[in-house]
Amino acid sequence: MTAANTTNILTEPPVLRITPPQGWWEVDFHELWRFRELIYFFVWRDIKVRYKQTAIGAAWAILQPALTMLVFALFFGKLAHLPTEGLPILVFYYAGLLPWMYFSNSLTNATAAITQNQNIITKVYFPRLALPISAVLSGLLDFAIGLLLLIPLMAYYHIRPGISLLLFPAFLLLAVLLALGAGLWLSAMNAMYRDVRYVVPFLVQFWMFASPVAYASSIVPAKWRWLYGLNPMAGVIEGFRWSLTGRGDPPGRMIIVSVLMALVVLATGLIYFQKMESTVADVV
């Protein structure tokens, strides 16, 4: 669709051309931008409904990572004595769990994004990308609330974030893009094959143990650590810990590999999602 430019919108209405699917790359970012208000409304709906359906509402966003932190600290830290990069155990696990929980919740929500909205998809047009995008964005509120607990936690242990905090938004962006990339794959697959959602919990669990949530990536020999970055969540989590606390070494080559990997997941996710998009209304 050609974007109408605002000066002649009164004289000439926008022209919409409908054609069969063409080529492997039709992603229209202009159109997506024009639908930004709809994305906002989807995010707003997801958050409203989620908080209305849980009795304790926003408190859940803190309880979930906090309780997991305690369990991890007890078993992995106190009992298994896994190294924590010189960070207090609680800070180490909480700083790792925050991005992980954001990521895993986003994956779960994005997987269901198409199937849960099939009644809308079969009745009205909008760029279908708006659904997984809003699923990934709506998790950011929980993430922000969870982040609040980190402040007293770090204050208690006298950890002062340094200049590295400036890079925190970049790592957050990486987490969002990676969640979107993987979410695109899963939501498209789930729309075509409805049993995918049974595979997702396993995938999430598997992915967690392959990521430095319960341990530090320093247990991987330095020589191979860049290879560990092929799991982009490794770069994200180490980046979070480093940028928030300022302790330890910046994740160097590993983060470059993670960024490249995340971009590959996102690009292939967009292509696969768009391939599904043209036929989704016929199958859901």
Add this chain to the structure above:
Amino acid sequence: MSDAAIRVDGIGKRYRVGQRESYRALRDVLSNAFRSNGRRKPKDFIWAVRDVSFEVKQGEVVGLIGRNGAGKSTLLKLLARITRPTVGRAELHGRIASLLEVGTGFHPELTGRENIFLSGAILGMSKAEIVRKFDEIVAFSEVERFIDTPLKHYSSGMGMRLAFAVAAHLEPEILLVDEVLSVGDASFQKKCLGKMQDVSRAGRTILFVSHQINQIRRLCQRAFWIDAGQIREHGSTATVANLYEANSRDVQASSDTGTNLGRAQFLRWEIEGANGDLANVLVRDREVRLKFIAKVAQPLRNIHHGVALYDQARRVLWGNGIDGVNLEPGIHELVCAIPSLPLQPGVYHWRVSLYDNGERIDDWDCSPPMFVSTEPRTHRQDEFAGILNVPSEFTIRCLPTEHVVMP
């Protein structure tokens, strides 16, 4: 720029058989891949829409009629961009809104207020637009008191009113509507139709799918009859609607033969002067001469001949008869002349009979039924239109005060 709002060129949509019915499971795909050893089953395809081309001018209201599964809804979904065509192309000039369901995007956990914003945004309104029209939408919906109550506590009627209030305030240049008016009660339908006519008066282009032919007659200037994925007929609504109705009744007519006692039998009937194919269609309100053709086997003396008119609900609208009829063996034409049949457009049934002293000779439910497709002269809302289609003239004047008698 030409004045075409919608231009469709050779559009087609093909489905794989079974694809439309259900989604697949990854498990099936994997197990099939192993079982079939790489051999693929030949695929069966069906064309839900095939090689359809047409143009709709700006401000035109066009109806799509056809049987279930004929492809009219698929055609609408192609234009609404809900699904992509397999071949062909289309061009739409203007802002588009599709109304394939009332209450698209409603969420039961959210309040009426929240749902107005959500549904409005999904149907294509901007936030500023919804804020601007919010009070108007609430007033139209008549659910002011419950606007901050979650939708799950609404009755279905209230939810429907709220949903339509949102839809009615869309301001597209092109509106695609599918069957939404078939839901809801009579007063709801009335409101919908009234609002839709407002929309068409405002010069908007509307493509309208409905099973209710009379709604199409009322709203649309032109109609397309979609059959087996293709446009079978197109033209003025009156012509297309009549052809469609005549066709859908033909199927029944062949099995509907008169009773035969051997002495005489009605064979067929027609409206005198009507042209060949449409001998059962009444197009003008003037003198009607009904011809009933009967084959008489034995001489009939002093018998009774009756004619009656029924509506779709099998209510007798009119009936009359004569006694003392004498018929010799042979083919006879029994003509009944009526100066005027001012009936609402629709389907009616004639019934003719021959009785000998209370004993039936033949009593025939005439087929095909009669279609009346005269110009409606009645209230535009069906429930106030009644049965008769008579011309009327309103005169309103102000009386001098001395004429007014106070009680």
